[in-house]
Amino acid sequence: MANHSKAKRGIPPKSDFNSWYPAIVEIADLVDKRYPIKGMDVWKPYGLSAMNLIDQLARGEMLRTGHQEYRFPLLVPEALLDKENRLVSRLKAAREAGVDPSELRLDEEESGFKKEVYWVTHGGENKLEIPMFLRPTSETPMYTMFSLWVRSHADLPLKTFQIVNTFRYETKQTRSFIRVREIHFFEAHTVHADQHGADMQIQEDAEMVQRIMHDLCLPSLVSQRPVWDTFPGAWYTKAADVVMPNGRTLQVATYHHYRDQWAGAFDLSYEDPNGETQMCHQTTFGMSERLLGAVVGMHGDDKGLVMPPSIAPFQVVVMPVASHSDGNVIPAVQALAADLNASGLRATVDSRDVRPGVKHYDWEIKGVPIRVELGPRDLKSSKCVATLRTGGKVEIDLDEAPAKIRQMLLGISDELRNRANSLVSDLVQEFPIENLDSKDNLDSIIDEGIVYEIAFDGNDSDAEFLERKTGLTLLGECDDPFAEPRECLVTHNPTTKKQYIARMY
């Protein structure tokens, strides 16, 4: 058909995910990528609206769990970075040497961090005596202040969060929402009296991640990152990864247990009830616009986006049909939308003077969960026709519309979860061979579009062997181990440690 491509507004098939993704974010009007700086897209109203709704989910969790919202400055003086770099390089050296960090002296080694930040070196025409950088994350500025705020055990726990933009000078290929240079970022930082307090916080973080992922209808793999992939300064790092349709995993949330390692570097201590000075224990929990990237990638299809109802900027679009032939249509449509909005749904009216087909296609591309048509025919029978983005059309009574539609949205969420789960279960597979003999040629065995589940309990060099051999990256150890011990893929020791290897974004 000549207008085949036109019929889909030039959307490549989703089976070609690497072309589909960058196309759909622009066609669905989430962002405009033409701003002339690499990795810095312009957020358009529709995309921003969805992102704001994701932020609201995070904010809701924060308030529910007693965190308070702050906003710290964007600029950080270089001197503070030095403090952090010393901590990071000390821990890194300790890790490499396999010794306790406290046994190492502070050295002046410069970490690679400096290369990844944007520097502000001038104020007007004057060169700044102390250069400043744009936060890549906010540990440094926040902990500087925390050490002023926390003095007594009564000040703890301190549970904070902020939703801000952070900056990273990415040199690799950038991708909307997935790898960008200006990152819309959520970060929660907490301070506790002891390790137990921080342990509990990590548990709470895990629950919050699960709740948010549920709202977004996204299944995720949670694992503890290997030591070498642990956030600088952290005792351990846990991460939630979403499996994208091309088999690559996307890290969408992380939470770090710092123990008292950062507290040492930033002099974060308090007086306990006995009047003794104690070091604080800390955690952080971070998420970003990658959540939106995951939603786009996971739920979208050949026809466009599919928005989960929880973050759909419009959950329902009401479209008048043949309103020119019946003056009652427009008022009825407006009344219906008002009804839906009054019942707490996000509904809008598309009263553009275009053909109905155009409206359907437009909102289909944008992934609106339910499109409602209302025309003269329906008015006679007091009904309207609802079309689901996930498929199907139903006639519903006008007086029951809000309740029915609310129910249908729940059904759509369930359907999206089912679809996502079945996609992921296709993409996550057991490793095809029992052990990695170095003679094996794995090219014909490894499928780069698959996430492999393996038994692995090796050390750094075993992991390096594994990664080099397979060309995949180790995500880390899962929370749910195998029920029965299995043979480790590399060491051949029996283990219940379940791990995933995949190509990561």
Added chain:
RNA sequence: GGGCCUGUGGGUUAGUCUGGUCUAUGCUUGUUGCUUUGGGAGCAAUAGACCCUGGUUCGAAUCCAGGCAGGCCCA
């Protein structure tokens, strides 16, 4: 980190190899008007581009260098 490719109206595309025919092609989109309107309507008019800087040349969208931007592959 290493290598490769690309840059033409808002989008997409012809032209680039082999400099002059380009005062730059088609489709789409935008705007205006009329007719239309239950899943992408039609006709007409109109608007709109050679990434930037430098070089070679009588002459550059086309060749060369650098920059910026985008994409791909490998580590």
